[in-house]
Every structure is written in C-alpha cells, then in structure tokens.
C-alpha cells in the first residue's frame with residue numbers, strides 16, 4: 001500500500017505524537033473499506049443468483065407446461081372424436097336396421113312411426129358428423145400450433161441450460177474473488193491496533209460488512225448524517241479514528257491520491 005510520510009505535516013497541520021501511526025491505521029481502514037465494499041458488491045450479486053436461477057427454471061416450466069397442455073388437448077380431442085365416430089357407426093347401424101324393417105310393415109301409422117325413427121336417427125348422426133368436423137378442425141389448428149410450442153420449449157430449455165451454466169461460472173469466479181478479498185482483508189485487520197480492530201469487527205458484523213466509510217459532502221458516507229464541524233475537522237486532520245454518531249461506522253477522510 002502506498003504510504004505518505006506524514007500527510008498532516010504536508011498540509012501544515014500540527015502533527016501530534018503518534019500522528020503517522022494513526023495515519024497508517026486510517027490508511028489501513030481506508031484499504032479495508034475498498035476491500036469490504038468490493039466484497040459487499042460481489043456478495044449482493046451472489047445473493048441474487050437463487051432468484052435468477054428460479055426465474056430461469058420458471059420460464060422453462062411455463063413453456064413446457066404450454067406444450068404439455070396443447071398435447072393433452074390434442075389427445076383429448078382425438079379421444080372424444082373417436083367416441084363420437086363410434087356413436088355415428090352405431091347410429092348408422094340402427095338406421096340400416098330400421099330401413100330393413102320398412103318393407104315388412106303393413107300398417108300406415110307403424111310405417112310413419114318408423115320413418116320418424118329413421119329421420120331422428122339420421123338427424124342425430126348428422127349432428128354428430130358436424131361435431132366430428134369441428135373436432136377435426138380443432139385438432140388441425142392445435143397440430144398447427146404444436147411445432148411452434150415445441151420449438152419455444154426447446155429454445156427455453158437451451159437458454160435455461162446456457163444461463164444456468166453462465167450463473168455457475170460467474171458464481172464460482174465471484175466466490176474465488178470473495179475468498180481473495182477476505183484473505184486481503186485478514187492481513188489489514190490483524191495489523192490494526194486491538195481497540196480499533198474490535199471496533200471495526202463489531203461494526204462489520206452489525207452493518208453487513210460495511211464498517212468503514214468516507215466523508216461525503218460533510219456527512220457520514222454510510223448513513224448520510226451530517227458530521228459536526230468539529231468531527232469534520234478531526235477527520236480532515238486524520239489524527240484519530242472517528243465513529244459516526246448515527247450509525248457507528250468508522251469515518252475516515254479519504255487519503256490524498258498519491
């Protein structure tokens with residue numbers, strides 16, 4: 001890490017006893033801030049993955065369900081049509097039977113009654129034949145949609161597999177980077193004076209890994225509570241580790257770019 005000999009002296013502000021050590025401590029905290037912020041961003045990305053995976057699986061499920069539904073509808077329509085066709089056959093048989101009985105009938109009223117039966121059976125058959133035609137049209141239209149849905153489902157599965165592989169690769173890279181960041185963090189934490197270390201660890205645990213913040217427009221960079229002028233001056237002097245009274249985070253004035 002780049003070191004300034006003693007930043008406070010350069011700015012013409014009196015250097016207190018141990019000022020340089022404090023400056024180093026603040027630099028370490030500042031370095032920890034960068035590592036922790038990066039880790040928090042990666043962590044947030046990793047935490048989004050289950051939802052992204054679920055979205056992916058949901059899309060595949062929806063496309064598959066649409067395809068299964070259409071297939072089931074086609075099968076059901078075919079099954080009902082076959083049943084109607086059987087009914088048509090039996091009505092045709094009935095009509096033939098009535099027709100064959102006609103020549104043997106002597107009485108007029110019986111003849112008329114049988115003709116009526118024949119007409120009724122014929123009408124029923126005709127209605128059922130219309131139903132069969134409608135069913136065939138429905139089957140044809142469904143069969144026309146089938147390749148489209150099959151294609152969409154296959155595409156969704158391919159996309160899903162590809163996305164899941166991409167998420168897995170991204171996750172493994174992110175986890176590797178997190179491990180490296182945690183290792184880098186460990187070195188800085190160990191080098192902190194015990195009191196600062198325990199303050200840092202305490203806030204790190206309670207503030208989702210964001211224990212150190214910079215001063216942003218005169219306010220704490222974590223909770224954006226305005227810092228009292230006195231605290232701001234102290235922060236700028238970089239001669240002690242300050243805490244925000246609002247969120248408890250360690251507030252550090254950003255070191256000058258080297």
Ligand SMILES: [Zn+2]
Pocket residue numbers: 220221222223224225244245246247248249
């Ligand atoms: Zn704060």
